[in-house]
Amino acid sequence: MDHALYVVQTPHEDNEDTLIHPDFTYKLSEAELVKFVRLRAANDALFTGKRNTSVIAWRAILKEMGIQRRMSTSQARKKWENLKKKYKEMKNPPPGVSINPTNWQWFSLMEDAMEGRLNDSEVLLSTSSIGDDGDYRPDKPRKRTRDPYHSEMELLVDGDDTALSGETAQDRADTSSERDDAEQERSLLDRAALETERLVMERERMVMDRERAGLERELASLDRERASLEREKAAVERDRASVEHERAQLEKERAQMDWDRARLERDRAALERDRAAPETRRRGSGNDGSRGTEHLADVDMEPASIERRQKFLDLFEKLIENF
Template sequence: SCLTDTRMMIKLRAANEPLFTGRRNAAKAAWRAILKELGLQGKISTYQMAKKWDNLKRRYKDLKYPPVGMESVADGASSWPWFQLMNEAMEGRLASSAPLLTPVTQDDDHAPDRTPKHRPRPAPPPPPPSDYGPEPFGGGDAAEPSDGPLGDLERQWDALERDRAALDRDRAALDRDRAAVDRDRAALDRDRAALQAERLWLERERAALERDRALVEQDQVALGRDREVLLKMRSFPVSFSVSIYRPVSEREPFAGCRPGGKPEPARNKAEFFIFLNFILEAEY
């Protein structure tokens, strides 16, 4: 049946990918081998077979990678019967699903004689096919001959196949480059996060250093005040400070003492308060 032939053709094409080397007539010989394996020699030309494969690939890519603004078309992938099989074929999972064939180099691709012996009865027009329904082998190209004038067209088709293969390789290389850029971007994000963490650590260290510097400055101010007090105490008259702290009985009499050598209490008290006031002024 048509569905069985299409399924087997996809598997044979995927399994025999090494035969499509891009060399001159390589694709034609490979398609002849596939036609022979399917038992369709003389019924379908290599051009028609290649055209069907190209239509399958184009429809698969339109569903897999819809153009901008046509994303809703991708929803039709579930209704197209060949999407899953073509997806496996494009991803290389059907490499062992069919036998590896030997290219047929001789011209066994004879199309049947389509010159009518008599005028056929017109057939009713077929119903419009679904956008993603199964298509029969040959499609609208079944009336094209396989030899003669189509030789140049098939050579052009081989060149187009090579260009398309090169485009697929370029797309794969672009995907690899994009993945490498994504990895580099992720590494850059990690480095940026590490740098941010290090910057925060430096900010904390700087704040701690500022606090230590403030404490050192406070200690220096206190030490300066103590040094001033010490210098003022050293400059104070020794005889006066000693006389203040000696017992009253050992002090020498001075003017203003009462008779009998006893100092006046008011005079001694005044001298003591003068010394105490001097100490307090030195500390504050």
């Protein structure tokens, strides 16, 4: 296999990301953010995943927007990743967390971008005329000393494929910057997730406190109703005992009345027997005749007394029945 040996100069050690002022971060306006998302969605084919294609594609987008000297490709990439992360969190929240996606103003825009509805929303860009590094130098460079001489390395070429024999300082800086950006972004997302979980737990705790207070009020109401029922039950028991006592008294009086009535019946029967005795018994002489007359007087007076006692017993019985 034939190989050609070439000696080439490596790119400048300082790329646009390292030249960005450490305290300067460009903030996109709403109109710029809409155009930023549309251009990224329409030119998704430029982001093939191959080495350095991402930087070139972002340069083309930033140049189309006219902000290539205010925002670096690293900042643009981070902005796009943050938008995607936010969209995924709003689209698929964690289990048990209720989120209204419409509360985020860029949800509809990102949903259109992620679902391919913005593929034809902007012009298709070309990476053939993105210019050189000088066109992407930021307006606020960070001062640093750099070697005026560039290192050289050997590049082996086999057909159309090229491979670098070593890792350049720019590659290491890019890798380190991307790793730091990823760590910082992960930390921010973790803090945001923890804050969201804390807010959800606070809302759930407030709901549980309200429900517990409601249950305690209902329990107190039930206790009051139970005490009222106990008092009513005691009153009913007292009334029942009083009624039982009065009933026992009436039973005793009724038994006494029955006994009196039986006695009256016996007296009446005895009177009837005395009336039916032979008349000769009332006749006699001497003292016997006077005693017979006295006995007859007693017999004649007793029916009146018996009648009065009978009327009294009848009235007393009616009184008991009415009671």
